[in-house]
Amino acid sequence: MNKDNIQELWSKLPDKELDCKDWIKRVLMFDPINVPKLFSVKQYQRRQIVSVLDLFPVNGNLCGCGCGQEVKKPKRRWATEECELFAVNVRFIIAGHTATISKFMRRYYGWNCAKCGCEDKGHDMGANGSVSWIKVDHIIPVKLGGGSCWLSNYQLLCHDCHVGKTNNDFNWKQSNQIKIFSTEYLNQTNHEQRTG
Numbered sequence: 484m485n486k487d488n489i490q491e492l493w494s495k496l497p498d499k500e501l502d503c504k505d506w507i508k509r510v511l512m513f514d515p516i517n518v519p520k521l522f523s524v525k526q527y528q529r530r531q532i533v534s535v536l537d538l539f540p541v542n543g544n545l546c547g548c549g550c551g552q553e554v555k556k557p558k559r560r561w562a563t564e565e566c567e568l569f570a571v572n573v574r575f576i577i578a579g580h581t582a583t584i585s586k587f588m589r590r591y592y593g594w595n596c597a598k599c600g601c602e603d604k605g606h607d608m609g610a611n612g613s614v615s616w617i618k619v620d621h622i623i624p625v626k627l628g629g630g631s632c633w634l635s636n637y638q639l640l641c642h643d644c645h646v647g648k649t650n651n652d653f654n655w656k657q658s659n660q661i662k663i664f665s666t667e668y669l670n671q672t673n674h675e676q677r678t679g
């Protein structure tokens with residue numbers, strides 16, 4: 484793995500045809516480029532302390548989600564229920580809420596392991612709900628600075644691939660390169676926070 488292969492922590496997912504509700508599409512196509520400037524990111528933690536208000540500040544009488552619609556009474560902060568669902572779910576993802584991340588990753592990538600392509604045989608368990616064998620994995624691991632990130636730093640892996648990757652992530656060569664990347668990223672983010 485070289486530096487070119489290391490995915491940006493805060494890049495947008497690639498545009499894609501999606502068969503789902505508009506607000507779900509808005510979550511998946513959210514551009515997180517400015518997010519690291521909005522709260523104190525903890526790169527080496529998997530959960531982040533961040534509020535909906537941090538990410539979607541009050542915007543006069545316009546909807547807090549950034550859709551540009553006016554908020555009409557009795558509504559106070561969001562123009563529609565979908566606006567609120569969008570904002571709340573973006574916040575859950577950035578906070579590192581695994582169930583939410585998993586739900587949106589599946590909407591985008593489907594039910595297969597990103598590495599070997601095997602199917603998640605456990606998902607169809609009938610009326611009692613879903614059981615999943617596939618795990619949400621940080622592409623750049625939390626231990627190496629990938630803890631605070633957008634969906635672009637996650638992938639879905641089966642159990643075997645997940646175990647294999649976890650071992651792989653901590654060999655000297657890869658961890659060394661990722662540390663270089665993380666230090667650069669951290670400096671850049673700190674600089675932007677100081678100056679911006």
Ligand SMILES: [Zn+2]
Binds near residue numbers: 547562
């Ligand atoms: Zn809105």
Ligand SMILES: [Zn+2]
Binds near residue numbers: 598599600641643
């Ligand atoms: Zn696999």
